[in-house]
Amino acid sequence: MRDTRESRLLLVLLIAIAFALITVDIRGGQNSPVDGARQAAATVFGPIENGMSAVVDPVGNAVTAVRDSGDRHDRLAKLEKENAALKARLGSDDRNRSRLGQLDKMMKIAGEGQYGIKGAEVIAIGSAQGFSWTITIDVGAHDGIKRDMTVLNGDGLVGRVTTVGPDSATVLLANDPDFTVGTRMEGSDELGFASGQGDRPLRVELLNGKAEVKKGDRLVTFGSQADKPFVPGVPVGIVSRVDPSGGGLTRTLYVTPFVGFTKLDIVGVVVQAPKKDPRDTVLPAKSRPTPTPTVTVTVTPSANATDTAGQQQ
Numbered sequence: 368m369r370d371t372r373e374s375r376l377l378l379v380l381l382i383a384i385a386f387a388l389i390t391v392d393i394r395g396g397q398n399s400p401v402d403g404a405r406q407a408a409a410t411v412f413g414p415i416e417n418g419m420s421a422v423v424d425p426v427g428n429a430v431t432a433v434r435d436s437g438d439r440h441d442r443l444a445k446l447e448k449e450n451a452a453l454k455a456r457l458g459s460d461d462r463n464r465s466r467l468g469q470l471d472k473m474m475k476i477a478g479e480g481q482y483g484i485k486g487a488e489v490i491a492i493g494s495a496q497g498f499s500w501t502i503t504i505d506v507g508a509h510d511g512i513k514r515d516m517t518v519l520n521g522d523g524l525v526g527r528v529t530t531v532g533p534d535s536a537t538v539l540l541a542n543d544p545d546f547t548v549g550t551r552m553e554g555s556d557e558l559g560f561a562s563g564q565g566d567r568p569l570r571v572e573l574l575n576g577k578a579e580v581k582k583g584d585r586l587v588t589f590g591s592q593a594d595k596p597f598v599p600g601v602p603v604g605i606v607s608r609v610d611p612s613g614g615g616l617t618r619t620l621y622v623t624p625f626v627g628f629t630k631l632d633i634v635g636v637v638v639q640a641p642k643k644d645p646r647d648t649v650l651p652a653k654s655r656p657t658p659t660p661t662v663t664v665t666v667t668p669s670a671n672a673t674d675t676a677g678q679q680q
Contacts, residue, residue: 469633472521480600480649483639484519485510489631490535500543500565502526502631507534515596517588517637523602523625524548524588525634536636541603542569542628548597549589553647555579558589561603561622568607571620578618580609585650586622598637600645 470486477484491503506512508531518525518538526546530537539546542563550561550571557580559573571586584606590599604622612618 480645481641484635500540527596550586551589553585568621573618594640598640
């Protein structure tokens with residue numbers, strides 16, 4: 368067709384008609400007036416379309432391959448993400464296993480001492496009011512926590528509750544310089560007072576200046592009146608050094624606490640004191656030293672050495 372003014376007008380007219388039919392078809396939906404024509408066109412042009420599809424299938428396959436390649440990349444990325452999440456979960460499981468071990472040890476102490484405890488998680492350390500050795504735990508007044516309750520973990524005495532909020536509480540740790548707890552020596556029942564010294568061993572002043580004490584002896588809490596702030600029998604620490612007796616009224620000991628105050632995670636607040644003093648029953652069993660085998664070497668002279676000695680005589 369020659370490019371004339373009439374041909375251009377005809378092209379514009381055909382385009383307008385096409386848009387009009389498309390509009391009518393869309394608005395008509397299933398009742399479209401051109402549905403019959405569309406079916407007829409499909410009957411006529413269907414075989415032609417199938418033939419053209421066979422011709423362009425390699426191109427379509429290539430496009431599909433590229434699209435599938437993208438899908439495979441997405442699946443790979445998803446698998447890598449799931450793998451990373453799995454590793455993270457495994458790491459979390461390791462941490463959970465550690466925390467479960469801490470909880471088991473704490474429940475063992477609670478069972479042996481007959482303490483009613485409320486488990487808690489350490490959620491913060493330090494204090495905004497100074498340089499005290501404190502922690503914040505995730506239980507508070509809504510959980511039955513009150514001021515001056517004993518706090519322990521699976522190793523022994525952690526501290527005492529000093530401030531209580533609705534859903535959290537502050538605990539003063541036993542190694543804080545402002546912390547003092549009454550103690551009792553295992554076996555001898557010698558009484559004293561332990562004070563915190565920060566990252567150094569606890570300082571204990573025994574009331575009996577002539578008490579027989581040696582390195583390795585262990586102490587527990589003596590308990591307070593009405594069991595506040597301390598219940599009796601909670602393991603405190605082990606004697607690491609004894610000052611020579613100077614004839615004074617008291618005797619000074621240095622005690623390494625059972626609890627590691629720089630790695631606290633799961634703790635328990637004693638919400639119910641034992642009916643009777645557990646005394647030393649909560650202390651772990653003492654480990655027995657493994658004997659060192661003694662080897663005796665006996666030298667037996669050889670036959671040649673005996674003959675040589677005989678000839679020299």
